[in-house]
């Protein structure tokens with residue numbers, strides 16, 4: 001039976017950072033269920049000289065260890081003009097809203113979160129407080145107290161901020177987002193969001209992979225399906241399913257660094273560790289309680305820009321609730337070919353509130369963000385169909401003929417249907433607490449020695465849900481193993 005000192009489960013940023021840290025001296029193998037390395041960091045070629053990220057897109061915190069590496073790899077966009085750019089804010093009937101008004105609303109939203117956080121501090125401890133119970137109400141009171149905002153915009157602006165928050169926090173609904181834990185969240189140190197150049201995150205994955213001494217150490221298309229501690233031998237037995245060869249194989253090791261997503265653990269934890277009752281007991285609540293939501297992108301690539309040259313984003317304010325734009329023949333055809341209920345068009349159109357203009361390229365690219373239930377809906381239809389709805393929604397709000405500038409390519413992510421991810425990243429739900437986070441991180445030591453170390457985005461204490469979290473937890477788990485081995 002093949003033996004390795006360490007088996008790393010998962011070849012996302014956490015697993016790759018662990019491999020880099022273990023270095024040449026340790027005999028390790030990295031097992032990855034999919035056919036590529038990077039996991040939720042997935043860069044695809046969209047056009048000649050343009051790669052786009054279907055997962056993580058920003059480097060968070062310009063004082064972080066991860067940022068330093070990305071900077072050295074010259075991956076970061078040095079966008080001096082970015083400060084002059086602003087959002088195009090437009091309503092259903094094509095009215096443009098002054099972006100300063102949106103800035104004011106953003107300030108109100110942020111202050112409402114602060115107020116709500118202070119208020120929730122005073123709540124009885126142990127009582128979970130949902131984001132939805134406080135923030136939107138406080139926000140609406142602020143809008144009411146300010147004469148700048150027309151009454152008819154209260155609802156659409158609140159709806160926009162709620163959708164943005166659902167997208168950022170990546171929760172199923174704001175009623176499920178734990179306000180107390182939300183306020184305890186700390187961003188990676190430094191400037192929050194930093195854009196990447198046209199190469200996306202790819203150079204980071206290649207850089208981390210370059211530390212793996214030879215390809216024998218990487219097993220792609222291999223899923224770890226069962227783990228058992230052999231108490232007599234004091235070793236771990238790891239059953240692996242190779243989906244290409246359609247073979248099962250068992251390996252033996254001393255330690256595991258486990259980096260799979262929380263979404264994957266929610267589905268498979270009990271099966272994989274069925275023999276390890278203490279471990280099941282230890283982590284069951286954490287895995288059940290901590291939230292794992294879905295965030296998806298639809299990327300529209302155009303030949304020509306049809307939005308304002310200096311716009312860095314497009315915000316759609318849905319001022320007419322049940323409004324549906326006049327569909328083009330192309331969209332009608334796609335609907336009837338797929339026998340699709342037209343209500344899907346409405347759901348997707350209403351779910352779209354925010355698009356980024358990709359700053360790293362002269363090619364016109366819009367990144368449309370979907371959170372909450374619409375993020376799952378869009379996974380069930382083709383790129384062409386969903387892309388066409390996004391395109392026509394944007395055109396209808398901007399009052400542009402939808403046939404004049406059709407997208408030349410559409411890309412769509414599918415993080416929920418990906419069976420090795422089952423969503424995008426973690427958040428604290430109203431059922432979870434700091435204690436659950438701690439339980440998720442705790443290593444498993446059946447014989448008093450830490451045998452299975454848990455790493456990955458969701459196990460970071462402060463800034464879970466980020467690439468930084470994946471990188472740091474993978475690095476730390478490997479350092480811990482080095483200290484045990486040596």
Ligand SMILES: Cc1cc2nc3c(=O)[nH]c(=O)nc-3n(C[C@H](O)[C@H](O)[C@H](O)COP(=O)(O)OP(=O)(O)OC[C@H]3O[C@@H](n4cnc5c(N)ncnc54)[C@H](O)[C@@H]3O)c2cc1C
Nearest residue numbers: 010012013014033039040056057058224456457466467470
């Ligand atoms: C749409 C989207 C946008 C995001 N935007 C940002 C952003 O802008 N900035 C940011 O910092 N973060 C962002 N994130 C979050 C960031 O991508 C993740 O936090 C990070 O990449 C997680 O890395 P990881 O190594 O912990 O997990 P993963 O990347 O999920 O790696 C785990 C790996 O384990 C593999 N695996 C699963 N099960 C098994 C098994 N049984 N056996 C073997 N292998 C297995 C999976 O295939 C996967 O490759 C975003 C995520 C998404 C989805």
